Amino acid sequence: MEQKNNSIGCTVDTCKYHAQSANYCTKNAIEVTACSSCAKTSDNTCCQSFEVK
Numbered sequence: 060m061e062q063k064n065n066s067i068g069c070t071v072d073t074c075k076y077h078a079q080s081a082n083y084c085t086k087n088a089i090e091v092t093a094c095s096s097c098a099k100t101s102d103n104t105c106c107q108s109f110e111v112k
Contacts, residue, residue: 061085075110084108 063078067089071077076086089108098104 069106071106071109073112074106075112076108 063081063083063085067084068082069077069084070082076084078085086108089106091104092107094105095103
């Protein structure tokens, strides 16, 4: 199992990169993009590094 990255918090436990022992990501870096053409809140952003388990 990969170690959690304390710099990237994550609560999406269906992602293959989610650290199962805590709400963190195991990747070294992630890509976050706008889900719509003009993101105004965090709800309008998406993690493009997500991969389903």
